Amino acid sequence: MDESFKVGIIGGGAAGLFAACQLKRLSGGNPVQVTLLEKTNVPGKKLTLTGHGRCNVTNRKDASELKKGYHEASNFIYPALKEFGPEDTMDFFENELGMKLKEEENNRIFPVCDSAVKVRDRLLSYISDSTEIINDAKAKKITKKDGFEVVTDKGSFHFDYVILCCGGSSFSKTGSTGDSFRLASSLGHQIEPVRGALVPIVADSASVPLCKGLSGVSVTAGVSLFCDDKKTASTAGELLFADFGLTGPAVMEISREVPSDLTGIKAWLELDLVPSMNDEEFDIEFQRQIGEHSDTKITTLLSRYFAASVAETIAARAGVSGLYAQGFTKENRKKICREVKHLRIGIGKAPELEKAYVTRGGVSLREIDRKTMESKLVSGFYVLGEALDVDGISGGYNLQACMSEAYLAVKDILAQ
Ligand SMILES: Cc1cc2nc3c(=O)[nH]c(=O)nc-3n(C[C@H](O)[C@H](O)[C@H](O)COP(=O)(O)OP(=O)(O)OC[C@H]3O[C@@H](n4cnc5c(N)ncnc54)[C@H](O)[C@@H]3O)c2cc1C
Numbered sequence: 105m106d107e108s109f110k111v112g113i114i115g116g117g118a119a120g121l122f123a124a125c126q127l128k129r130l131s132g133g134n135p136v137q138v139t140l141l142e143k144t145n146v147p148g149k150k151l152t153l154t155g156h157g158r159c160n161v162t163n164r165k166d167a168s169e170l171k172k173g174y175h176e177a178s179n180f181i182y183p184a185l186k187e188f189g190p191e192d193t194m195d196f197f198e199n200e201l202g203m204k205l206k207e208e209e210n211n212r213i214f215p216v217c218d219s220a221v222k223v224r225d226r227l228l229s230y231i232s233d234s235t236e237i238i239n240d241a242k243a244k245k246i247t248k249k250d251g252f253e254v255v256t257d258k259g260s261f262h263f264d265y266v267i268l269c270c271g272g273s274s275f276s277k278t279g280s281t282g283d284s285f286r287l288a289s290s291l292g293h294q295i296e297p298v299r300g301a302l303v304p305i306v307a308d309s310a311s312v313p314l315c316k317g318l319s320g321v322s323v324t325a326g327v328s329l330f331c332d333d334k335k336t337a338s339t340a341g342e343l344l345f346a347d348f349g350l351t352g353p354a355v356m357e358i359s360r361e362v363p364s365d366l367t368g369i370k371a372w373l374e375l376d377l378v379p380s381m382n383d384e385e386f387d388i389e390f391q392r393q394i395g396e397h398s399d400t401k402i403t404t405l406l407s408r409y410f411a412a413s414v415a416e417t418i419a420a421r422a423g424v425s426g427l428y429a430q431g432f433t434k435e436n437r438k439k440i441c442r443e444v445k446h447l448r449i450g451i452g453k454a455p456e457l458e459k460a461y462v463t464r465g466g467v468s469l470r471e472i473d474r475k476t477m478e479s480k481l482v483s484g485f486y487v488l489g490e491a492l493d494v495d496g497i498s499g500g501y502n503l504q505a506c507m508s509e510a511y512l513a514v515k516d517i518l519a520q
Contacts, residue, residue: 111517112254112263113140113235114243114287116147117280118154119269119489119506121227126514128234129200134518138235139263141256142279143242143270148224149278150271154503159220161197162190162507163500164211173501175360177494180469181505184477188511190504201226212499243270246287248482265484265517269506272463272490273298284491285466291482294468300460301360301495305373307349308450315449318345318417323410326376327354329361331369337361340379350449357497359455360464366454375447377418378409387441394437398430402440405429409444418443462502466493476516477509486513 111127113120120140127138140147154160163170167185171178194213197203203226204216215223228237238258245255252266268287271280285295307315321344328338341354350373363369378386393405402424406415419425422439424432457463467487471480479485488509496502 109135110137110139110251110263111265111267112252112261113138113267113269114246114254115268115270115279115284115489115491116140116142116237116239117269117271117278117489117506118148118151118503119271119491119510120267121148121151121224121231122507122510123267123269123488123514124231124235125196125200125227126510127518128231129196130514130518131234136518138231139261140231140235140237141241141243141254141258141261142237142239143283144279145239147228147237147239150275150280151224151227151503152220153275153278154220155214155500157220158214158218159223160212160214160498160500160503161205161223162193162213162504164190164194164207164213170501170504173497173499174494174505175496177469177492180472180474181494181508183475184508184512185504187515188508190500192511193504193507196507201230210499243283243287246291246485248291248485252484265486267486267488267510267513267517268491269488270491272460272466274300274457274460274463276458280463280490284487288467288487288491291479291485293471293479293481293487296465296468296493297364298457298463298465299360299364300455300457301464302356302461302498303359303455303457303459304346304351305349305355305359305362305449305455306452308372308452311372311449312347312349312452314417314421315345315349316347318413319347321345321411321413322352323375323377323414324379325354326379327358328374328376329358329371330374331363331371333370335374340376343375349452353498356461359460360495362451362455364454364457366451371451373449373451375449377414377444377447383441383445386445387437390437390440394429394432398428400429402427402429402432406440406444418447421447461498462495463490464493464495467491469493475512477513478516486517488513 241256241258270284273282326340344352
């Protein structure tokens, strides 16, 4: 290995490990020396938590469909997804890492072994002969002079290229404590306001009993966010009631839109438990059910749309528990419709950044070349992963972003 061509990867999370993998895979005859500096005692701590410990590696969709899952960053990320998309990730896992994959609902891809720890360990063994990994080496300062000087707890390092991937600001135990933002900012980069995305929602005290009563029950619903009577966002999908409030993909997705400071703001989620019909259609359909099943309990009719426990709760809230279809009034039907289509869950507190699966905000995308991930301000300086102002929905989108971005950066470095 020729020491004249040195790449420093700062941060050994998903993005850093993927970058090291691509450097090994693509360097061919290139004389490149790769050093990965990791702040904690072992790389990939957050990676081992992914997919509830099973690692949702990617989402099998084509780039034009997948990009819709990255909110405001969808145009920024598109070239990366087109150049190295889910099929390429899957090919890398199966044919380079030798890890068999499987597809689950909503195109989500997991390793057959169902183990995020095994994914992390396999990535580490793949790069063991190509990358010098230095643990407990927190990067404290990066200076651009004749390449880069990186000052760490374990001394100073000189690199020709630096790939910054110290993650975001959540799950601090895993090492992600906002260092990306401090280091990028010290080189002149603008940092977009940082807040939580993909966070469970804590209900207010009035709504906690309902959520607690249904804890563990999942429904497919429309979810709208209201702030001071104004609808500010909406989505649809699966959600899960929990002791503290709501979680599950649809709720996590909308959480990025909840203001990070709720002082003086009344905010709530409105759940539509039968999203396939509008209010009028649901009323007509429910009226038909009532007409055809006059000797049936209202809760039994409701349980045709969602779980029996949800039906009981809706009937209780509408004040019609125990009633039968026969003699059910129009007024009672309206009450049911209101609860089914507009179930209101008050938000008790702003989303906690520490509990966010991903960080919204970060290094401004205006200052990064979306075709290479290189800084437009500092040549030879690349930024990947959660350090960037990119956050994807749940379902493998965030790891795929790391993978696609790592590919572009490495391709660009090796082309120079
Ligand atoms: C519970 C949970 C489940 C998730 N599940 C999924 C999933 O199934 N699929 C999916 O796509 N996404 C998932 N995500 C999101 C995904 O894990 C992240 O988007 C991804 O890990 C980001 O990678 P990263 O490399 O940018 O940052 P990180 O993985 O956070 O890695 C950053 C690394 O940099 C190191 N570091 C920090 N500061 C310094 C410093 N100064 N010097 C040196 N090193 C430093 C840290 O110690 C860390 O190792 C999940 C997240 C969480 C929290």
